[in-house]
Amino acid sequence: MARSAVTVEEPVRRRLLAEATRLFAERGFESTSVQEIVAAAGVTKGAMYHYFGSKDDLLHEIYGRVLRLQMERLTRFADAEGPVAERLHATAMDVVVTTVENLDDSKIFFRSMHQLAPETYKTVRAERRRYHERFRDLVAEGQRAGVFREDIPAEMVVDFFFGSVHHLGTWYSPDGPLSGQEVGRHFADLLLGSLGHSIS
Amino acid sequence: MARSAVTVEEPVRRRLLAEATRLFAERGFESTSVQEIVAAAGVTKGAMYHYFGSKDDLLHEIYGRVLRLQMERLTRFADAEGPVAERLHATAMDVVVTTVENLDDSKIFFRSMHQLAPETYKTVRAERRRYHERFRDLVAEGQRAGVFREDIPAEMVVDFFFGSVHHLGTWYSPDGPLSGQEVGRHFADLLLGSLGHSIS
Amino acid sequence: MARSAVTVEEPVRRRLLAEATRLFAERGFESTSVQEIVAAAGVTKGAMYHYFGSKDDLLHEIYGRVLRLQMERLTRFADAEGPVAERLHATAMDVVVTTVENLDDSKIFFRSMHQLAPETYKTVRAERRRYHERFRDLVAEGQRAGVFREDIPAEMVVDFFFGSVHHLGTWYSPDGPLSGQEVGRHFADLLLGSLGHSIS
Amino acid sequence: MARSAVTVEEPVRRRLLAEATRLFAERGFESTSVQEIVAAAGVTKGAMYHYFGSKDDLLHEIYGRVLRLQMERLTRFADAEGPVAERLHATAMDVVVTTVENLDDSKIFFRSMHQLAPETYKTVRAERRRYHERFRDLVAEGQRAGVFREDIPAEMVVDFFFGSVHHLGTWYSPDGPLSGQEVGRHFADLLLGSLGHSIS
DNA sequence: AATGAATGAGGCTTCATTCAT
DNA sequence: AATGAATGAAGCCTCATTCAT
DSSP states (O other), X not given: OOOOSSSOOOHHHHHHHHHHHHHHHHHOSTTOOHHHHHHHHTXXXXXXXXXXXXXXXXXXXXXXXXXXXXXXXXXXXXXXXXOHHHHHHHXXXXXXXXXXXXXXXXXXXXXXGXXXXXXXXXXXXXXHHHHHHHHXXXXXXXXXXXXXXXXXXXXXXXXXXXXXHHHHHHHOOTTSSOOHHHHHHHHHHHHHHHTTOOOO | OOOOSSSOOOOHHHHHHHHHXXXXXXXXXXXXXXXXXXXXXXXXXXXXXXXOSSHHHHHHHHHHHHHHHHHHHHHHHHTSSSOHHHHHHHHHHHHHXXXXXXXXXXXXXXXXXXXXXXXXXXXXXXXXXXXXXHHHHHHHHHHHTTSSOOSSOHHHHHHHHHHHHHHHHHHOOTTSSOOHHHHHHHHHHHHHHHTTOOOO | OOOOSSSXXXXXXXXXXXXXXXXXXXXXXXXXXXXXXXXXXTSOHHHHHHHOSOHHHHHHHHHHHHHXXXXXXXXXXXXXXXXXXXXXXXHHHHHHHHHHHTHHHHHHHHHSGGGSOHHHHHHHHHHHHXXXXXXXXXXXXXXHTTSSOSSSOHHHHHHHHHHHHHHHHHHOOTTSSOOHHHHHHHHHHHHHHHTTOOOO | OOOOSSSOOOOHHHHHHHHXXXXXXXXOSTTSOHHXXXXXXXXXXXXHHHHOSSHHHHHHHHHHHHHXXXXXXXXXXXXXXXXXXXXXXXXXXHHHHHHHHTHHHHHHHHHHGGGSOHHHHHHXXXXXXXXXXXXXXXXXXXXXXXXXXXXXXXHHHHHHXXXXXXXXXXXXXXXXXXXXXXXXXXXXXXHHHHXXXXXX
């Protein structure tokens, strides 16, 4: 079964990550066995340990992918042109849309964070903090510009908002009546409103 | 073995619940072994299985306690006298204060919900829904009264706010600079603000 | 709740033995827990350990009762008057009838014998041997008298017959079409027939 | 690790089945721990659970092997040529010889049947019934042919005889004075005699 | 005569991981 | 690149029994 030498992708590796993500989201990291993952991916344990050093490693890679994606999107929107209120609104919307489009990742994120090895845990926390800081800077920028209320610490506004976003995994369903865009708009409106600014 | 009338020792059952709560919050339900729980409570496994049918049962009882407490507090504040905006503000503050006072319970709540037996899971979801509904009614009442913006579904406002509350377990620390009251005030302000109303 | 000082029976003890017999027959000695027995008898563990030294002791008492009953019946029939063939036939019938009337005892007998403490086990085996020997003597008596074939050791005839009797617990049901008397007659006929003698 | 071509070591699976059979026969299914089985087979528990789904599964496989063997032998003898009385005699002898050659299987059969999962239990009962029916057909054939007495249901004759056979495990010892052949001849003689027919 | 809390040993099973091939 | 047999540690739970009352 010869493969093209050019388009060498690693379907096995990708399948393993995909199934692991799905299963971790569905039943949690601790309640998912390596056996279940490899069975879902249609391979054997040996194959998994060929591509990943451990079950923890799988989780670690998922976190890496999520963090990279989130940061990339956030940066793109936050660094755009335009008034800060509009940028924050657009960014908040995109955060929700991205989360909804990768709901499994979101479900895994906080629920399984503690299962990471201490080293990895620290790295993820730090990366996540940078993510929050970029968002916080946007809020602070608006406060300094006088378009947002200043009596609430920007840091807390961020925790307030991202709490809501993280919670999406608990109630949002793509089969429900609302699209990610719609939820995003509402959430962004609520955020701007809570900052004493109305954009829409 | 007569008991000292003064040092009424904590009953075993209570100690088990307390230690289980602490450990589940600290490292998760799945990552906490029964052995660790009974060791922390200073009893043997047999004693635990005398009081609780299973490890799941322990978790179940914790949920029962949490739900009862939350509902009781919410009802008390929501049913008070006064303008709806003030009642919502006070209720929101109390939700935060209660959560912060029982941060371990909060950490356990969403993270370990999926480990409940399907039957129990349903019961907990239903009870939690009733809780949300009572809060939502307050928001809807204000919308009908014309004091809150009406272009966002009350249901979504509730999910938005409780997401933030649930997230507290992730970042709030009683040793930090802010008291539960302070965070509560900020959160309530943000909530009211997001509804287009300013109370403080 | 004063009791008559005269008719002091011990209903608890009796209930415990009865329920234990039923449960041991139904699911085996090892698969029946003390908890199940006392629950069925409507008492607590403490009560059971008041009357019986151990779970093994319960089993032991059941064996004692069975052995006593069997030996008593066998002796009565074997020692009666009349031709040996008639006595063997009547005895064999009675063995079957008695077994069928106490089918639970029969189910327990061989299945749980190995669970007895070595000491008790020996005693039961010895008592059972005496039982067999009395039956064997009857066969041998008939062989010496020339009414039974002599080319098969009496001992083996006894094992052959009691195997069939013990097996009753596996297939006989009091709700089935045959009474214990009927099965007894057939079995006795088969036994006599196998000895080359026809009585009915 | 190349294998010597001479001492082809018993595969782990086979060793486990062999030791389990021996131990179940010796002390019963419930009183034999998985630990004892794997220790006897010289492997670890993990190895056992690699080959068998559970302790019950081990028992199930033993039953499968026994049933297959019994049916195969019975069919071969029952379907042979010759007068029905001779065929029944030969078959009965072979049943005894086979039982004695696999005495451990026989000891396990009835004693541990109840420990099988309900599903498996039914299957085994059904298979066993087919086995009995083949034997019963032989008896009925002789009755219709007029060579066996007809006043006792063939079904009962079968239960009578197989009771004796099953009981062998209780008293027969390969170290005793009688060979399996000898016991088989006696048992077959007794069976034929009980049917009013003398063959030897 | 009887309770019920508590023990401690042991039972079955799961699981992440390794290793020779 | 991938297999699958095997390990060893750990997990949850059951159970006969004891003991103070």
